[in-house]
Amino acid sequence: MKPVVALLGRPNVGKSTLFNRIVRSRQALVDDFPGVTRDRHYADASWNDVGFTVVDTGGFLSTDDDYFAAQIRDQLTAAADQADVLIFIMDGRAGLSPYDRELADFLRRMNKKIFYLVNKVENVRQHNELSEFYSLGIDSFYTVSAEHGVGVGDFLDDLVDSFPEYEPLDDSKEPPIRIAIVGRPNVGKSSLANKLFGEKRVVVNERAGTTRDAIELSVTHKGRQFVLVDTAGIRRKGKVSEKLEKFSILKALKSLDDCDVALILIDADEGITDQDITVAGYAQDRGCGALFLINKWDLLEGDRKSVKKYMEDLRYKAKFLSHAPAITISAKTGQRCHRILDEVVKIYKEYCHRISTGVLNRIIEDAVFREEPSLYKGRRIKFFYAAQVGAKPPSFVCFVNFPNGVHFSYKRYLINQLRQMIPLSKTPIKLFFREKTGKIDFSSKTKESERIFQKKRRQLTKKQKQRKEQSRKKRERDAKGS
Secondary structure, three states: OOOEEEEEOOOOOOHHHHHHHHHOOOOOOOOOOOOOOOOOEEEEEEEOOEEEEEEEOOOOOOOOOOOOHHHHHHHHHHHHHHOOEEEEEEEOOOOOOHHHHHHHHHHHOOOOEEEEEEEOOOOHHHHOOOHHHHHHOOOOOEEOEOOOOEOHHHHHHHHHHOOOOOOOOOOOOOOOEEEEEEEOOOOOHHHHHHHHHOOOOOOOOOOOOOOOOOEEEEEEEOOEEEEEEEOOOOOOHHHOOOHHHHHHHHHHHHHHHHOOEEEEEEEOOOOOOHHHHHHHHHHHHOOOEEEEEEEOHHHOOHHHOOHHHHHHHHHHHOHHHOOOOEEEOEOOOOEOHHHHHHHHHHHHHHHOOOOOHHHHHHHHHHHHHHOOOOOEOOEOOOEEEEEEEEOOOOEEEEEEOOHHHOOHHHHHHHHHHHHHHOOOOOOOOEEEEEEOOOOOOHHHOOHHHHHHHHHHHHHHHHHHHHHHHHHHHHHHHHHHHO
């Protein structure tokens, strides 16, 4: 296993900023007020060709001044227990805090290697005002500016030198299936993430908006690796006013771009709302696989607990995702949650499916023979050949004489034929139409092909000149003879 490094400190000392600096990306949300980070955020990093895992944590508070303080402390303790090296971060601008002293005492009892960092130190005057940090009973500390990168390189040099030797994992295995858990606020996304992960990995609360960042969780199920991404709730644009919430929603949408399968959660107690369908539309626009999960099914009673009625309502409102399976679950009790990852594997298998060109053309030819497309400007639309141009999702292109003449209803007919014959019943399918002109497009050919073409053109030009010269001489002879 790679060494694990945990970033710890009180709120607003710059842990997430340093986390982004080390992993060289903007994975963690950063803002100028305390309490932005609540969950543990993991990411892989490398320095001097040494790999390690970094854990960002929420701010430490010994009292329950914050509504989520107790849960954040539990997350922080779990991160510290798991880590091989602890990085204790303090604020060089605000100075030493009573919370720093309490956290320092807490970390010393962990009996692990600790690096002390004083962040937000950017000039000589600040360097001369840091003597109070020695009152923690430490021999030395690093002065850095995570925002500007000052001193971070020297600290990382010493950090990687302190790591014990480890055996790298085998990277030859197939990549994990990436799953994004999306939905409206307070539909149970974090509860489901914890249930699938097998422990309380992310903060769960009845208050909407608990999850702010996109948290990645690694899960192994029946020998297959999965990466679960717990995302913030996606509300209507008109109801989003805070800058932090806007960034949270953008990260949730970004997770849809990166995932293979989206788990779209719907609150069974509230029913299928317009915003649920909007979230499903985001998944459909990004072309990822989808699985509807009707959560909180245990809360329904009597006539409301009708699976058939719910499914009919879902299929009517989300016709554009008719291929997406649906399962009724309860993340709280675990009802039918064991079926989710098995269903994801089935969707992913179709999502990556490839078909030979010969079989594809026979399917399209048979479909066109049974149902010919309508005329376009009085002319028949001809299908020449088809080919698969990509997977994730399966994407096909048909070469025809009039691409703009293919009606959307006929396109839907061809997609349905592909679903039945391949079969691809649980994945989105992309179908494109291109014009077959018969012309050679050298923009996509190699330089060698273009060189041969230019050579033939020069030879042809030379022969044309010779024929013209022969014709001229013949005309001159004929003129003299007459």
